Amino acid sequence: MTTGSIDLALGVLDHQLLDVEGRRCGKVDDLELEGLGEQSPQVVAIVTGPPAWRGRGFVGRMASALARGRTVRVPWSEVSDVASAVHLRSRAAALRLGRGDDRARPFVRRLPRSE
Amino acid sequence: MKKVFAIALGILAAIGGFVDIGDIVFNVEAGATFGYQLLWAVVIGVGGIITYAEMCGRVAAASERAVFDVVRERLGVGTGLVALVSGQFVNLMTLAAEIGGIAIALQLLSGLPYRVLLVLGVVALALVLWFMPFGWIERVFGYCGLALLVFAVAAIKLEPDWGSVAHGFVPSTGSGDLAVYGYFVVGLIGAAMIPYEVYFYSSGAVEERWRPKDLGINRANVLVGYSLGGLLSFALMISAGALLLPAGISAELLGTVALVAEVPLGQVGLILALVGMLFAISGAAIDSAFSGAYNVAQFFGWEWGKYRRPAGAPRFAIAWFVMLVLGFLIVVTGVDPILVTELSVIFSVVALPLTYTPILLVANDRAYMGAHTNGRLANVFGVFYLVVVLVIAVAAIPLLLLSNMGQG
Amino acid sequence: MRRVAILLTLATLVGACGAPSSVSKQAEALASTAAEGALLAGDVADARSTGAFAKTHARALLEQAEEVRAASASPELGSLAGEIVSALRQLASAPTDRVVASEVEERLETAAKDAEEIEESAA
Numbered sequence: 001m002t003t004g005s006i007d008l009a010l011g012v013l014d015h016q017l018l019d020v021e022g023r024r025c026g027k028v029d030d031l032e033l034e035g036l037g038e039q040s041p042q043v044v045a046i047v048t049g050p051p052a053w054r055g056r057g058f059v060g061r062m063a064s065a066l067a068r069g070r071t072v073r074v075p076w077s078e079v080s081d082v083a084s085a086v087h088l089r090s091r092a093a094a095l096r097l098g099r100g101d102d103r104a105r106p107f108v109r110r111l112p113r114s115e
Numbered sequence: 116m117k118k119v120f121a122i123a124l125g126i127l128a129a130i131g132g133f134v135d136i137g138d139i140v141f142n143v144e145a146g147a148t149f150g151y152q153l154l155w156a157v158v159i160g161v162g163g164i165i166t167y168a169e170m171c172g173r174v175a176a177a178s179e180r181a182v183f184d185v186v187r188e189r190l191g192v193g194t195g196l197v198a199l200v201s202g203q204f205v206n207l208m209t210l211a212a213e214i215g216g217i218a219i220a221l222q223l224l225s226g227l228p229y230r231v232l233l234v235l236g237v238v239a240l241a242l243v244l245w246f247m248p249f250g251w252i253e254r255v256f257g258y259c260g261l262a263l264l265v266f267a268v269a270a271i272k273l274e275p276d277w278g279s280v281a282h283g284f285v286p287s288t289g290s291g292d293l294a295v296y297g298y299f300v301v302g303l304i305g306a307a308m309i310p311y312e313v314y315f316y317s318s319g320a321v322e323e324r325w326r327p328k329d330l331g332i333n334r335a336n337v338l339v340g341y342s343l344g345g346l347l348s349f350a351l352m353i354s355a356g357a358l359l360l361p362a363g364i365s366a367e368l369l370g371t372v373a374l375v376a377e378v379p380l381g382q383v384g385l386i387l388a389l390v391g392m393l394f395a396i397s398g399a400a401i402d403s404a405f406s407g408a409y410n411v412a413q414f415f416g417w418e419w420g421k422y423r424r425p426a427g428a429p430r431f432a433i434a435w436f437v438m439l440v441l442g443f444l445i446v447v448t449g450v451d452p453i454l455v456t457e458l459s460v461i462f463s464v465v466a467l468p469l470t471y472t473p474i475l476l477v478a479n480d481r482a483y484m485g486a487h488t489n490g491r492l493a494n495v496f497g498v499f500y501l502v503v504v505l506v507i508a509v510a511a512i513p514l515l516l517l518s519n520m521g522q523g
Numbered sequence: 524m525r526r527v528a529i530l531l532t533l534a535t536l537v538g539a540c541g542a543p544s545s546v547s548k549q550a551e552a553l554a555s556t557a558a559e560g561a562l563l564a565g566d567v568a569d570a571r572s573t574g575a576f577a578k579t580h581a582r583a584l585l586e587q588a589e590e591v592r593a594a595s596a597s598p599e600l601g602s603l604a605g606e607i608v609s610a611l612r613q614l615a616s617a618p619t620d621r622v623v624a625s626e627v628e629e630r631l632e633t634a635a636k637d638a639e640e641i642e643e644s645a646a
Binding site for chain 2: 011013014015016017023024025026027029048053056057058059060063084085098100101104105107108109111113114115
């Protein structure tokens with residue numbers, strides 16, 4: 001974990017998620033905070049998936065209404081580093097991330113020379 | 116030595132890949148309408164793409180991010196989505212225009228029917244993109260696009276008044292219809308700074324894992340590659356100005372462009388011009404289809420990469436394939452590809468501020484760039500071009516209407 | 524705002540597309556088509572072109588002239604456009620014939636001059 005404070009808005013939100021194998025598996029679509037209103041609120045989890053845009057402004061709300069699928073909650077304890085991307089400790093599948101690509105892969109694999 | 120060779124090859128590919136159907140149409144029409152008077156506008160456009168492509172390359176090397184990662188991080192989901200939708204609309208129109216251009220070029224070479232060639236062209240593109248390694252694709256299409264250098268030879272052979280040509284590099288308001296002149300200024304700058312170029316360049320830089328040590332290559336590629344690419348645009352305008360304007364010939368067909376090479380240079384000139392156009396436009400079709408896929412994948416956080424096999428980045432592969440299909444569907448309606456070309460350039464001009472502002476912001480952001488933020492030169496040019504882009508973005512649609520799409 | 528602009532643009536374009544409508548604009552267009560056709564025919568006559576290109580481009584130019592003929596603003600323009608169409612059609616049907624091309628070149632050069640005269644007198 002990088003030491004020092006991280007600007008949540010600019011340093012984490014909307015950043016790329018990378019699993020332990022370096023696989024791209026979504027973006028930080030929203031953050032779950034605890035203790036708002038107290039001295040030091042804490043980030044408890046990352047929320048990913050378009051429905052998470054409900055709290056992200058007017059356009060975000062419109063878009064989240066159109067979106068299908070569910071959000072995935074990634075506990076903050078899974079974060080190993082915050083650099084240009086947010087690095088996670090586990091594989092994407094274990095965290096139920098990157099499922100879109102997993103679902104699309106069988107279709108693509110049917111075609112020749114797709115690997 | 117090997118590195119210099121590699122850089123030279125990259126630059127060659129960049130030159131051949133610089134020109135697309137928008138550049139061809141606007142440069143030749145400008146030459147046929149105003150002779151050499153708009154050469155300065157091409158210089159402005161080339162300067163703009165050099166400035167911002169260099170910035171994108173540096174952002175990629177310093178922050179390991181491509182443009183749409185940056186757009187979403189800096190502007191958030193709301194504005195980012197607006198940028199994504201408008202960017203995709205523009206990419207798609209550009210792609211449709213290029214696909215139409217491919218079919219026309221094939222028709223001029225083979226005499227086969229247009230619609231048949233539309234299908235053949237798109238199928239060939241899809242097969243090439245699926246089966247051919249991308250490194251080869253860039254090289255083949257880039258080098259073959261160099262055949263457009265025939266227009267430089269044609270320009271010289273047509274013996275223009277070089278004094279007038281030199282004059283054309285000095286900005287002026289031109290002689291003739293001001294609205295039409297303004298329309299071409301907007302179109303020429305817009306065609307040179309078309310968004311898919313920076314999306315594609317920055318994604319490539321991230322994929323090649325550029326790091327600060329590669330910043331020299333970035334600058335060389337951009338400065339030399341795009342400047343020499345700009346020479347091709349000059350050649351198109353000068354040869355059109357030398358041949359078409361005195362003869363009172365307007366340029367609304369791609370065949371007219373090829374004729375500009377045929378008249379001074381005969382059959383060889385014609386074939387080189389058509390082959391050059393075919394590969395330059397095909398290369399641009401590939402780049403714009405991939406830009407569409409990059410933008411979507413980078414916005415949503417999917418796997419992406421032009422060097423990846425499709426199974427490694429399935430949604431990305433589906434995305435560029437869908438782009439090709441949609442582009443095809445637009446032109447198969449029979450709409451005139453030249454019309455689509457002009458509209459795609461003008462609409463992309465309207466979207467340019469949204470494309471380039473985030474890049475300038477991030478390139479100045481120490482948190483992203485570390486020690487590699489914009490120097491004074493980059494910022495002077497960056498801000499200058501942002502102003503240029505804002506001005507032409509506002510003027511684009513009014514000029515389109517006032518000038519009756521350049522017809523006056 | 525952008526949607527309004529796009530709709531306006533499309534509306535204007537639907538109107539702007541297709542043939543020009545005034546006499547001088549149409550004459551200008553015919554002069555351009557004829558001059559270009561003459562260049563093409565000249566190249567075919569000198570064996571400096573290819574059959575595929577000459578056929579395809581002659582057809583495209585033919586369509587341009589046909590558009591003007593269908594919406595011609597004066598009978599004079601209409602018959603001139605018809606002459607240009609017929610010459611280009613001849614070229615398109617024999618795109619490698621040097622003798623035919625030579626004739627077509629002459630016809631189109633004359634037509635271009637006639638169009639220019641009409642344009643000048645209308646201006």
